[in-house]
Amino acid sequence: MASEYVLGIDLGTTYSCVAVVEAGNARVLEQKGGYRTLPSVVAFNPDGSSMIGHIAKRQAVTNAENTIYAAKRLIGRVFEAPEVARASQLVPYKIVQGPNRDPRVRVFGKNHPIQEISALILRQIKAIAEEALHCRLDKAVITVPAYFSDGQRQATRDAGEIAGLDVLRIINEPTAASLAFGYNKRLNKKIAVYDLGGGTFDISVLDISTDTFEVLSTAGNTFLGGEDFDIRILEFIIKSFQTEHGFDLKEDKMALQRLKDASEAAKCQLSGSLETEINLPFITTIAGESKHLKYSLHRAELEKLTEDLVDQSIKICQSALDMAALKISDIDDVLLVGGMTRMPLVQQRVQEFFGRIPAKNVHPDEAVAVGAALMGASLVEEEAAILLLDVTPLSLGVRTAGGYTSIIVPKNSTIPTSANHVFTTVTDNQQSVKIQVVQGEAKLASENQPLGEFTLTDIPEAAAGVPQIEVTFSIDSNGILEVSAKDLHSQREQSIVVSAASYLSDEEMHSLSSQNESQALQDDLLTGLKPVK
Amino acid sequence: MGIKFKPDSVLRASVQIPAALNQEEAYLWSRLGSPIQFKDLQSLCPWPEEKFLEILKSLHNKSGLGQLEKPTATAPSKSISVSAEVRELLQGDKFDPVAKEIDEKFRRECLIRLEKSGNDNPFENLDLSVSASDEAVRRSYLELSKRFHPDRFFRKNLGPYRKRVNQLFTIVQKSYERIKNPHDREAEARKLRLKDRVEATTPKAAKSKPRRMDPEIERIGKAEMIYKQGLEAEAQSRFVEAANHFQMASQLNPEKNLYEKALQKIRPELERYKASEFIKSAKKALELGLADDALLASEQAMKMDPQNFEAAVLAAKSILKCGMKERIQDAFEMLRRAKVNLPKNAEACFLLGQVYQVKREEDKAILEYEEALRRDPQMSLAKNYLIKLRGE
Ligand SMILES: Nc1ncnc2c1ncn2[C@@H]1O[C@H](COP(=O)(O)OP(=O)(O)OP(=O)(O)O)[C@@H](O)[C@H]1O
Numbered sequence: 001m002a003s004e005y006v007l008g009i010d011l012g013t014t015y016s017c018v019a020v021v022e023a024g025n026a027r028v029l030e031q032k033g034g035y036r037t038l039p040s041v042v043a044f045n046p047d048g049s050s051m052i053g054h055i056a057k058r059q060a061v062t063n064a065e066n067t068i069y070a071a072k073r074l075i076g077r078v079f080e081a082p083e084v085a086r087a088s089q090l091v092p093y094k095i096v097q098g099p100n101r102d103p104r105v106r107v108f109g110k111n112h113p114i115q116e117i118s119a120l121i122l123r124q125i126k127a128i129a130e131e132a133l134h135c136r137l138d139k140a141v142i143t144v145p146a147y148f149s150d151g152q153r154q155a156t157r158d159a160g161e162i163a164g165l166d167v168l169r170i171i172n173e174p175t176a177a178s179l180a181f182g183y184n185k186r187l188n189k190k191i192a193v194y195d196l197g198g199g200t201f202d203i204s205v206l207d208i209s210t211d212t213f214e215v216l217s218t219a220g221n222t223f224l225g226g227e228d229f230d231i232r233i234l235e236f237i238i239k240s241f242q243t244e245h246g247f248d249l250k251e252d253k254m255a256l257q258r259l260k261d262a263s264e265a266a267k268c269q270l271s272g273s274l275e276t277e278i279n280l281p282f283i284t285t286i287a288g289e290s291k292h293l294k295y296s297l298h299r300a301e302l303e304k305l306t307e308d309l310v311d312q313s314i315k316i317c318q319s320a321l322d323m324a325a326l327k328i329s330d331i332d333d334v335l336l337v338g339g340m341t342r343m344p345l346v347q348q349r350v351q352e353f354f355g356r357i358p359a360k361n362v363h364p365d366e367a368v369a370v371g372a373a374l375m376g377a378s379l380v381e382e383e384a385a386i387l388l389l390d391v392t393p394l395s396l397g398v399r400t401a402g403g404y405t406s407i408i409v410p411k412n413s414t415i416p417t418s419a420n421h422v423f424t425t426v427t428d429n430q431q432s433v434k435i436q437v438v439q440g441e442a443k444l445a446s447e448n449q450p451l452g453e454f455t456l457t458d459i460p461e462a463a464a465g466v467p468q469i470e471v472t473f474s475i476d477s478n479g480i481l482e483v484s485a486k487d488l489h490s491q492r493e494q495s496i497v498v499s500a501a502s503y504l505s506d507e508e509m510h511s512l513s514s515q516n517e518s519q520a521l522q523d524d525l526l527t528g529l530k531p532v533k
Numbered sequence: 534m535g536i537k538f539k540p541d542s543v544l545r546a547s548v549q550i551p552a553a554l555n556q557e558e559a560y561l562w563s564r565l566g567s568p569i570q571f572k573d574l575q576s577l578c579p580w581p582e583e584k585f586l587e588i589l590k591s592l593h594n595k596s597g598l599g600q601l602e603k604p605t606a607t608a609p610s611k612s613i614s615v616s617a618e619v620r621e622l623l624q625g626d627k628f629d630p631v632a633k634e635i636d637e638k639f640r641r642e643c644l645i646r647l648e649k650s651g652n653d654n655p656f657e658n659l660d661l662s663v664s665a666s667d668e669a670v671r672r673s674y675l676e677l678s679k680r681f682h683p684d685r686f687f688r689k690n691l692g693p694y695r696k697r698v699n700q701l702f703t704i705v706q707k708s709y710e711r712i713k714n715p716h717d718r719e720a721e722a723r724k725l726r727l728k729d730r731v732e733a734t735t736p737k738a739a740k741s742k743p744r745r746m747d748p749e750i751e752r753i754g755k756a757e758m759i760y761k762q763g764l765e766a767e768a769q770s771r772f773v774e775a776a777n778h779f780q781m782a783s784q785l786n787p788e789k790n791l792y793e794k795a796l797q798k799i800r801p802e803l804e805r806y807k808a809s810e811f812i813k814s815a816k817k818a819l820e821l822g823l824a825d826d827a828l829l830a831s832e833q834a835m836k837m838d839p840q841n842f843e844a845a846v847l848a849a850k851s852i853l854k855c856g857m858k859e860r861i862q863d864a865f866e867m868l869r870r871a872k873v874n875l876p877k878n879a880e881a882c883f884l885l886g887q888v889y890q891v892k893r894e895e896d897k898a899i900l901e902y903e904e905a906l907r908r909d910p911q912m913s914l915a916k917n918y919l920i921k922l923r924g925e
């Protein structure tokens with residue numbers, strides 16, 4: 001039997017972190033070598049085995065095409081999404097279309113679902129925690145960006161399941177950070193959580209009254225983060241190199257990977273100093289001649305290159321305040337979460353916008369995992385210590401005649417929640433009705449994210465328009481949609497067939513999980529885990 | 534006589550309908566259906582202060598006004614008798630081992646609250662009076678959210694109460710949404726007073742209607758929701774769907790004749806739509822050679838929409854196909870009207886030609902075939918008959 005510990009896992013785009021509550025205190029679990037975060041990187045060997053975390057990141061330069069990073073930017077999206085196309089252009093690994101309209105990464109001739117990549121990271125995290133606590137663990141609360149859609153949440157939960165975790169709850173990253181900030185402090189204030197990580201940006205406005213954490217509004221962009229800052233530097237240097245040497249570094253995969261790492265390093269450097277040097281000897285060979293790359297970059301240059309990204313995030317802050325119907329002066333505290341908030345320009349702009357110095361007592365890399373652990377502990381306790389009133393970030397609707405979206409659950413509704421909608425048939429003796437569910441704010445259904453299609457079947461034969469089938473859309477505490485239907489005349493439950501966009505089929509989930517189990521057994525033998533108490 | 538009112542005292546009318554009230558007293562009484570602050574009441578009435586006080590006092594003498602010093606928090610667990618439905622459900626729980634794991638007081642509270650939620654009164658759902666302050670609204674909201682948040686029962690097996698608890702949580706959230714800001718709260722309060730007044734003036738007998746067994750069905754709210762969906766469907770010209778929604782709404786809540794009216798309003802659209810559907814099936818039937826069925830369908834279409842001359846053409850064609858001599862005159866009339874009203878329709882003329890041939894009026898038949906060809910020069914059938922008739 002596994003222990004009662006619940007892991008709080010921050011599954012980040014670039015770094016992941018795990019924490020647990022022990023004797024009432026939350027603490028981050030360290031890896032061998034004292035690392036407190038794990039790079040969210042998975043690399044494959046030709047024999048199909050994998051490396052995860054630091055080792056994977058270290059060998060990325062020499063093995064770029066088989067090293068998967070930033071998988072979180074792809075998870076739960078459909079292949080045709082513009083974000084997937086953008087990611088495809090930026091990463092050295094290959095992204096192909098899977099059987100359920102989902103993107104997959106192609107490595108050594110095998111297509112891996114994104115859920116599998118995330119599961120590999122989660123499994124590593126589980127192993128780290130088991131080693132640190134010397135016992136078997138299987139319960140977890142996993143965090144996702146607040147602005148994640150239903151599909152992205154579902155895929156994350158599936159990844160947890162594949163990794164052999166019992167995912168008690170999916171919670172939002174900024175909300176988790178607010179728990180770390182306000183837990184057990186008997187606060188009574190309104191706060192804004194600004195979370196700029198490696199891949200995503202979230203802003204949430206909360207009202208904390210002692211043990212109740214009520215999210216008033218949330219907004220964000222799931223494709224705005226540190227990676228985008230790195231890319232700006234990268235592109236700047238590629239351009240300079242091209243004018244100097246007439247050679248496009250994008251053609252050299254290894255050079256590109258080195259440059260990407262160097263860009264990130266330079267960005268981080270510039271948070272602490274005003275100038276840095278990007279020095280990459282033997283970056284490439286042009287006509288048999290080795291070329292070296294050497295540029296110096298000033299903080300002011302970086303700021304000029306990336307200012308618009310920061311401004312984008314500030315605009316989103318304003319809309320979150322508007323949705324919460326609050327003025328800037330109503331906010332008592334601002335929290336900065338995510339590694340990118342170490343950038344001085346970010347701090348400066350946030351401070352200017354909110355007119356106050358951000359709170360200093362949250363750890364930008366660890367607060368999210370700590371909050372998740374607190375939530376997990378509260379859930380399994382006899383008397384819950386925390387009441388979390390979170391919201392759904394995006395409106396949920398169905399496609400109606402003419403291709404329009406008819407909203408059923410508006411964004412920023414407190415979850416769990418449910419709403420009913422009555423559907424009927426359009427032709428005589430019609431036996432099934434197909435309903436397309438979408439998420440997003442666009443008027444046209446096709447411009448929103450498809451969540452899936454539901455087919456109501458076995459409708460009793462009747463003239464057109466006579467059957468009245470009431471469909472209940474429930475969004476659970478994880479922000480994940482469930483659908484049920486009832487025939488209003490007979491009061492009988494109506495059967496529903498769900499075919500969701502971009503999810504894994506049951507068989508595939510099963511085969512991935514068992515594959516994962518056999519690997520886990522091997523690992524057990526290797527690390528020689530102690531049996532549970 | 535000695536009753537005194539402070540601006541913030543909360544008043545409420547006695548439950549009994551008082552006997553002889555004059556018009557002014559009745560007006561005031563109707564505004565006292567739910568608890569209201571003295572000053573709010575005064576602002577709602579058209580009279581000067583002195584007159585207002587006078588009417589209030591005389592009303593008090595006749596019916597006895599309840600005066601409460603503080604805004605009421607009517608906790609339903611303490612309050613009033615339990616309805617038969619709730620009692621029955623609680624009885625049933627005795628045989629459900631799962632339900633027995635949650636304490637009875639809580640179960641009872643869930644059932645009573647669910648039943649009350651059918652009144653669609655956000656104040657009542659949050660244990661508040663209509664004049665509750667911002668602070669009271671928020672306090673009550675947080676308290677009730679905590680009481681019914683599913684996380685509180687994360688590891689518990691609630692059996693049938695799982696769904697009820699979730700439902701109650703949603704009710705608390707939605708009620709709070711409706712009254713959390715003072716402006717909306719005022720509007721909701723006004724709506725309630727109006728509703729109370731209407732109910733006060735409706736005779737008791739009419740009000741008591743058979744209640745649904747299932748306390749989970751929020752009849753009135755559901756009717757309204759279905760009605761709204763109907764409006765949406767109507768806006769997008771999905772008339773059948775709209776009509777069905779309106780009908781459903783008015784079945785659920787017959788007191789609200791708005792639903793019935795909406796249904797009446799779109800009836801012509803609906804009939805027209807249904808007619809077009811019947812025409813489709815008539816055409817199909819003719820294709821399949823089922824002239825009897827086609828006749829039935831096209832006559833239905835004509836009944837729905839007498840202005841639909843396409844239906845008339847189809848009906849006449851079916852009559853001819855069936856060879857129903859006794860109805861040839863009907864067909865003739867229908868076609869004549871169709872020919873005039875559908876100036877481009879060649880088939881009407883052709884069929885008219887056929888009718889004339891049946892009636893052995895070949896000259897007129899020729900004229901009709903010619904007209905058919907003028908309308909549609911490609912119509913080979915008309916051509917053939919014309920050749921045959923002229924050849925003779
Ligand atoms: N000192 C620093 N200055 C600037 N940026 C930094 C610094 N340290 C880390 N970063 C950036 O922060 C980002 C990582 O932040 P974090 O670990 O919070 O993100 P994540 O959790 O992986 O991503 P997400 O939350 O978006 O899924 C990276 O882009 C990294 O380059």
Ligand SMILES: [Mg+2]
Pocket residue numbers: 010012013173197198338368
């Ligand atoms: Mg993060």
